[in-house]
Amino acid sequence: MAMTGLDIYKLTPKTNCKECGFPTCMAFSMKVAAGGVEISKCPHMSEEAMAKLSESTTPLMKAVSFGQGETEYKLGGETVLFRHEKTFVNRNRYAVLFSDEMPQEQIDAKLANMKNVHYVRIGEEMKVEIAALQYTGNKASYLALINKVKASGLKVAYMLVCEDLSVLKEALSLVGDEKPIVFGATKDNYQEMVGLAKDSKLLLGVKAAGLEELYELVENIQKLDYKELLLDTGIASVRDAFTNAVQIRRTALKEQDRTFGYPSVVFINELAKGDKFMEIALASLFTMKYGSILVLEDMDYARALPLYGLRQNIFTDPQKPMRVEPKFYPINNPGDNSPVLITVDFALTYFIVSGEVERSKVPTWLGNPDAGGYSVLTAWAAGKLSGSVIAKFIKESDIESKTKCRKLIIPGRVAVLKADIEDGLPGWEVIIGPDEAMHLPKFLRTMEGIN
Amino acid sequence: MAFKTSVQKYSGNVCNLELGTGEKKISLGGQNVIPFYSFDGDTGSGAKIGLEILDIYPDNWVDELKNLYGSAANNAAEWARLVEEKYSPDFICLRLVGADPNGLNKSVEECAALAIEVAKAVKLPLVIAGTQNHEKDLKLFEKVAEVLEGYNVLLLAAVEENYKTIAAAGVTAYKHKVAAESSVDINLAKQLNILINQLEVKSENIVMHVGSAAVGYGFEYVASTIDRIRLAALGQNDKTLQMPIITPVSFDTWNVKEGASTIEDTPEWGDQTERGIAMEISTAVGVIAAGSDAVILRHPRSAQTIRAFLGKLI
Ligand code: B12
Ligand code: SF4
Numbered sequence: 162m163a164m165t166g167l168d169i170y171k172l173t174p175k176t177n178c179k180e181c182g183f184p185t186c187m188a189f190s191m192k193v194a195a196g197g198v199e200i201s202k203c204p205h206m207s208e209e210a211m212a213k214l215s216e217s218t219t220p221l222m223k224a225v226s227f228g229q230g231e232t233e234y235k236l237g238g239e240t241v242l243f244r245h246e247k248t249f250v251n252r253n254r255y256a257v258l259f260s261d262e263m264p265q266e267q268i269d270a271k272l273a274n275m276k277n278v279h280y281v282r283i284g285e286e287m288k289v290e291i292a293a294l295q296y297t298g299n300k301a302s303y304l305a306l307i308n309k310v311k312a313s314g315l316k317v318a319y320m321l322v323c324e325d326l327s328v329l330k331e332a333l334s335l336v337g338d339e340k341p342i343v344f345g346a347t348k349d350n351y352q353e354m355v356g357l358a359k360d361s362k363l364l365l366g367v368k369a370a371g372l373e374e375l376y377e378l379v380e381n382i383q384k385l386d387y388k389e390l391l392l393d394t395g396i397a398s399v400r401d402a403f404t405n406a407v408q409i410r411r412t413a414l415k416e417q418d419r420t421f422g423y424p425s426v427v428f429i430n431e432l433a434k435g436d437k438f439m440e441i442a443l444a445s446l447f448t449m450k451y452g453s454i455l456v457l458e459d460m461d462y463a464r465a466l467p468l469y470g471l472r473q474n475i476f477t478d479p480q481k482p483m484r485v486e487p488k489f490y491p492i493n494n495p496g497d498n499s500p501v502l503i504t505v506d507f508a509l510t511y512f513i514v515s516g517e518v519e520r521s522k523v524p525t526w527l528g529n530p531d532a533g534g535y536s537v538l539t540a541w542a543a544g545k546l547s548g549s550v551i552a553k554f555i556k557e558s559d560i561e562s563k564t565k566c567r568k569l570i571i572p573g574r575v576a577v578l579k580a581d582i583e584d585g586l587p588g589w590e591v592i593i594g595p596d597e598a599m600h601l602p603k604f605l606r607t608m609e610g611i612n
Numbered sequence: 613m614a615f616k617t618s619v620q621k622y623s624g625n626v627c628n629l630e631l632g633t634g635e636k637k638i639s640l641g642g643q644n645v646i647p648f649y650s651f652d653g654d655t656g657s658g659a660k661i662g663l664e665i666l667d668i669y670p671d672n673w674v675d676e677l678k679n680l681y682g683s684a685a686n687n688a689a690e691w692a693r694l695v696e697e698k699y700s701p702d703f704i705c706l707r708l709v710g711a712d713p714n715g716l717n718k719s720v721e722e723c724a725a726l727a728i729e730v731a732k733a734v735k736l737p738l739v740i741a742g743t744q745n746h747e748k749d750l751k752l753f754e755k756v757a758e759v760l761e762g763y764n765v766l767l768l769a770a771v772e773e774n775y776k777t778i779a780a781a782g783v784t785a786y787k788h789k790v791a792a793e794s795s796v797d798i799n800l801a802k803q804l805n806i807l808i809n810q811l812e813v814k815s816e817n818i819v820m821h822v823g824s825a826a827v828g829y830g831f832e833y834v835a836s837t838i839d840r841i842r843l844a845a846l847g848q849n850d851k852t853l854q855m856p857i858i859t860p861v862s863f864d865t866w867n868v869k870e871g872a873s874t875i876e877d878t879p880e881w882g883d884q885t886e887r888g889i890a891m892e893i894s895t896a897v898g899v900i901a902a903g904s905d906a907v908i909l910r911h912p913r914s915a916q917t918i919r920a921f922l923g924k925l926i
Contacts, residue, residue, distance in 0.1 A: 243843070245836040277880070282828075376615035399924035403648055411618040420613070432924075438917040441890050445827070445897040446921075449835065463886040466870040467894030470828020477832050509830065513869075536830060542795070599869040599877070 164217045166191035172210035173203060180204055222413045222422040224251065225389050227364040228318030229340045234290055236364075236391070236453045237424035242414055245479055251424075252476040253448055255468065256291035256320055256456045258430045259310065261303035268306065271459055272313045278465045283483065283512045287469040289317060289460045291342070294332075296323035303328060307335050320344055320366070320454070326353050333357070342366060342391060342454075344426070348378050355387045366426060368393040372405055379420050390423045391454065396431040399443065403450070410451040424453030433458070441467060448472050483508030484534040489560055490515065495524040500568040500608075501560060502594070503551055505532035505540050514598045521602035526564060530554035537572045548581020555586055570594045620645075620652050624849035626842075626905070627815050628657070629856050631703060631789060632737025633764050638702050640819065640905045641856035644846060647901055648925045659922055660702040660906040661915050662739055664862050665691045667718070667726050668710040673866070676885040677911060688726055689733040696734045699912040705768070705860070706730050707741040711752050714745070720755040728759045738765040739791075739908065741860065750774040757786040768858065769793035769821045772804060779808045783817045791858055796823035796833045798840045798853070805852045818855045819906070826864040826871070827895045834859075835902045842903035859899040862910035865891040889914045897921065 170190035181203045183189035192198045200206060200214055224238030234254055241247045257271055279288040292310050296303045303323070310317070319341035323329045329343065344366030346354040351367075358365040367382065367390050369375035375392060382390065394405040406425055413422035427447045433440035441464055444455050448471050457464065477483060487506045492515060504514040506529045518525055530550050532540035540546035555561070555569070567589045571578060573596035582591045595604050625644035630637055643656025667688050670678060678685060684694045692704050706727060710718040731738060740756055742749035753767045754777055769791040770778035782788045792808055794800035801822045808818055822838060825831045838857060844850040865871050871888040873881065881887060892914040896907045900918075909915050 243836070243839050244832070245840055372617075373615045376613075380613070399921075400648075400650075400926075403925060404651055407649065408618060408651070411620075412615070415620075416616075416618050418613075420615075436917075436920075438889060438893055438913065439920060442893050442897045442917055442921040445894040446901055449898055449901045462881040463883070463890040466881070466887060467827050467891050470826075470870070471831060471894055471898060474828060474830070474832035475835065479832070479836065597867065597869065597872065599873055 164194060164214065166194040168217075169193050169200070169214070172206065172213060174205045176205070178205070219419075220422070221417055221419060222410075222424075223388060223390075223419075225364050225391065225424060227320075227340055227342045228290075229338065231316050232290070232318040232339065234318060237422075239410070240414070242410065244475065248478040248480065249476050251453075252472055253453050253455055254290040255444070255460070256293040256454055257289050257460050258293045258295060258322075258428075258456050258458060259306055260295035260297050261299045261306050262297045263306075268309060272310065272315065274460050275315055275317070276313075278460050278462060282469060282473060283508055285473060287465060289457075291320050291454065291456075292317045293320040293322055293344075293456050296321075296325060296328055296332075300328050300331070304331060304335065307332055311336060318342070320456075322366075324350060326350065326357065329357065337361060337363075340364075344368070344391070345393060346378070346382060348374065348381075351378060351382055352385065355382055355385045358389065359387055362389055364389050364391050366391045366393055367423075368395075370397075371395070372408055375405075376420055379423075383420070392421065392423050392425045394425050394427050394452070396428050399432050402427055402432060403446065406447060406451040425451060426454040426456065427452040428456045430456050430458040437464070440464065444468050445471055448475060482534050485511045485529065487529050487531040487554075489526050489528040489558055489563075491524075492518045492527050493522055493524040495526050495564065497564050498566050499524045499526055499564050500566050500570060500605075501525070501555070501564065502527045502570045503554075504529050504572060505535060505537055505546060506530070507532070507534050507536050507540070510536050514601070517598040517601040518605070521605040523602075523605040525605070526560060528554065528558065528560065537574050541575050541578075546575060546578075548578045549585055551578065551582050552585030555589070568592055572596075617651055620649070622653070622846035622849075624846045624851075624854060625654075626656060626845060626856055627818075627854050629789060629816055629819060631739075631764060631766055632735075633762070634735060636735040636737065637764070638737055640858075641854075646842060646846070647903055650926075655926070657905070658926060659900045659904065659918075661918050661922075662703040662705045662906060662908045663695050663699060663701040663912065663915055664705045664707055664741075664860075664908050664910045665695060665730075666710070667706065667708045667723060668716065673910070674885050674888060680912070689729040692730045692736075693733045695912075696736050699915060701736070701909075701915050703737040703739055703906070704730075704734060705739040705741055705908045708743065708752060708756075711748055712743040712745060713748050715743075720752045723752060724755040724759045727756050731760055731763045731765070738763065739768050739858070740765055741768040741863075741908075746771060746773040750777045753778045754781040757782040757788055760788065761786040764788060766791055766819060766858070768860065770804075770808070772800075772807075775804060775808055776811065779811050779813050783813045784811070789817050789819060791819045791821045792855070793821040794823065796825075796830075796837045798822075798837055798844065801837070801841060802850075802852050805855060809852070815851065815855055820853075820855045820857045821859070822857060824859045824861065824864055824895075824899070826861075826868045826891055827898055828870070829864070829868055831895065831898060835898055838899060838902035838904060856905035857899075857903060858906040858908070859896075859904040860908040861892055861896045861899065862908055862914075865895050866910060885911070889917075893917050893921075 173186040533545040626641035628642040
């Protein structure tokens with residue numbers, strides 16, 4: 162936890178020599194605590210005091226990374242237990258599990274699914290980020306599996322789920338340069354595992370039977386001066402895995418005990434036991450609460466659409482909602498006969514609507530007045546999207562010179578605004594669009610007089 | 613050092629509320645911890661699951677669901693009986709969409725007659741959902757509350773504009789429960805609860821509906837609002853926020869593109885029913901994990917999954 166001015170004062174020599182530029186050590190300490198000045202401005206701090214201070218300023222939960230280049234991801238570094246307290250920072254990542262005992266067709270099918278589920282939502286690329294490669298005893302097939310995934314052309318990071326050191330070494334000779342996650346260290350092998358991970362600073366999964374044992378194992382690994390860790394929540398039961406995920410995060414952030422100050426991995430595939438809908442339920446739970454890597458059996462749109470949407474929401478910074486600049490956006494190369502569409506400047510809404518307009522292939526001018534960054538109904542209810550706001554936006558933009566078309570399509574949810582807008586915009590015809598943007602392609606394609 | 617379980621004790625708890633009568637009545641709330649945090653204390657009654665049925669034939673629902681319910685969906689009472697026998701949810705949500713002035717605009721008498729038929733057909737507790745039109749709901753709930761006296765149903769929902777009549781008729785006169793609906797804001801939720809309390813309606817008779825959204829559609833505001841309400845209720849022992857929370861998940865999830873787009877429209881997305889179920893499950897888990905005490909779902913498969921999911925966490 163951050164130190165108070167008084168805590169820092171106790172570490173100064175208390176001589177009030179003024180060399181730091183402050184009249185007293187106390188005044189200086191208060192300023193340091195407030196973040197207004199660097200501690201190094203006092204030339205008389207002991208080394209021991211400096212060490213204490215640096216310890217208190219290292220984050221309670223470590224931020225770690227894995228993967229390389231395009232597939233590099235960060236995990237951890239969280240500072241709060243609830244997003245409204247500040248924000249969650251490093252989103253969880255989804256993995257799909259492969260193993261050496263899977264038939265080739267199954268491996269091929271999973272790879273095909275991973276290729277298929279790859280899209281952009283509100284500016285964020287959505288895809289499976291990790292291939293979890295599990296070793297179950299057949300070394301030749303395991304290495305072949307790694308080569309196959311590598312040759313698939315998929316841009317994924319790897320997680321080598323293998324406790325056999327000699328096999329792991331060979332696996333690392335194939336993908337070691339791509340900074341895979343190594344999983345995992347147990348109480349029996351952790352020294353060798355750390356030895357293997359340390360040189361390239363690979364993220365090391367740590368696995369134990371229960372939290373007491375996990376805690377002890379992490380302490381032992383830290384004694385070897387290794388801190389690039391990922392903690393396994395276990396697969397004994399859903400209840401245990403959830404308890405462990407919460408306890409790990411809480412121990413770090415609330416109890417301020419850095420032994421558990423690491424991200425976690427949840428093998429949802431094991432917990433869901435082949436039930437796809439259960440997998441979605443569990444993945445949702447651990448996306449809400451403290452799972453950092455979530456391993457799934459497979460990926461398809463039924464899983465992806467809710468999970469990536471949920472994750473994108475939960476990891477949005479509450480202090481800065483996503484907005485787009487209020488102005489007119491040309492979509493599908495509009496010309497001087499193209500119609501005008503109105504939406505709002507909430508990024509979620511804007512990207513959904515612009516995506517549908519693109520899909521329609523109908524050239525249009527899509528405008529979004531300053532609606533406070535709110536969704537359509539929220540903006541309307543807050544008085545930020547009214548007839549006069551829209552009329553003013555049209556008049557003050559240069560849209561009337563860009564298109565001769567005087568058809569203005571508004572969101573169906575604010576149909577009530579039609580008369581107001583027309584009053585403020587003589588010469589324009591206001592057309593009420595569908596309620597949901599997904600109906601826009603059909604609506605635009607079949608609308609008379611615009612094509 | 614050795615690991616020590618981190619325990620958080622709270623001074624407040626969520627009110628315990630009963631819905632329905634007889635052998636199948638249910639309790640909502642009662643917990644003094646965050647959902648599933650059994651290491652902290654008492655997790656209460658656990659979340660309850662309701663299945664949605666309509667007063668009219670569900671034309672807009674996916675074919676797979678229409679086939680599943682068959683001709684029963686033409687008659688709400690028969691439909692309710694089928695749901696009770698085959699899928700045994702914790703409660704049934706009868707949604708009176710036919711009363712909507714922008715739709716069929718059925719009379720309140722007609723709706724009330726149908727509601728009583730449904731109530732007689734099943735033993736499960738009922739949640740009666742209105743039209744979202746404040747004036748119509750006011751009259752609708754007044755009448756429905758009267759004819760359903762003795763069934764101890766939940767009226768979903770009263771808002772700032774109509775709470776006086778709905779809470780007075782529903783709770784004071786006919787001894788039902790009322791859901792207080794606010795728009796994703798802890799202060800609005802609190803304010804409406806206080807207003808309803810001022811009508812001499814006790815907190816044990818109030819459920820909160822604090823707003824809902826499908827995952828991906830502003831869901832973070834819903835989740836954080838519920839988080840904050842629960843932390844205030846438990847941590848600060850804020851009596852005005854200790855009512856159980858209900859979230860009508862299915863009212864949103866089947867309307868957003870992920871649940872509504874047909875396979876013809878988005879072939880790359882695959883089966884529509886699966887997507888709809890997936891959206892319901894994810895959204896339901898999301899609000900339950902934040903602190904919702906009851907969810908309304910549309911597909912029996914979703915209900916079955918959420919039930920199994922809850923079973924794994926107790
Ligand atoms: C998240 C949320 C908020 C967030 C704001 C998030 C944001 N940046 O907008 C917060 C918590 C801040 C909020 C506040 C309020 N909210 Co609010 N909020 C919601 C919620 C839960 C989701 C909104 C959302 O993100 N929708 C998703 C986006 C994508 O939807 P959309 O913008 O409408 O876009 C869709 C369509 O309109 C259409 N579309 C969009 N543009 C276009 C353009 C064309 C041409 C066409 C054809 C279609 C189209 O396509 C999109 C996708 O299909 C809704 C309830 C719900 N489930 O919808 C309530 C809701 C919108 N809020 C509501 C209210 C009342 C408010 C407040 C006024 C409450 C208050 N009294 O303080 C405040 C207003 C803000 C303020 N204090 O000044 C009400 C509105 C009631 C009404 N019918 O008017 C709602 C419906 C909740 C409710 N049932 O009571 N809210
Ligand atoms: S320089 Fe150091 S010792 Fe001197 S007054 Fe400042 S804080 Fe105190």
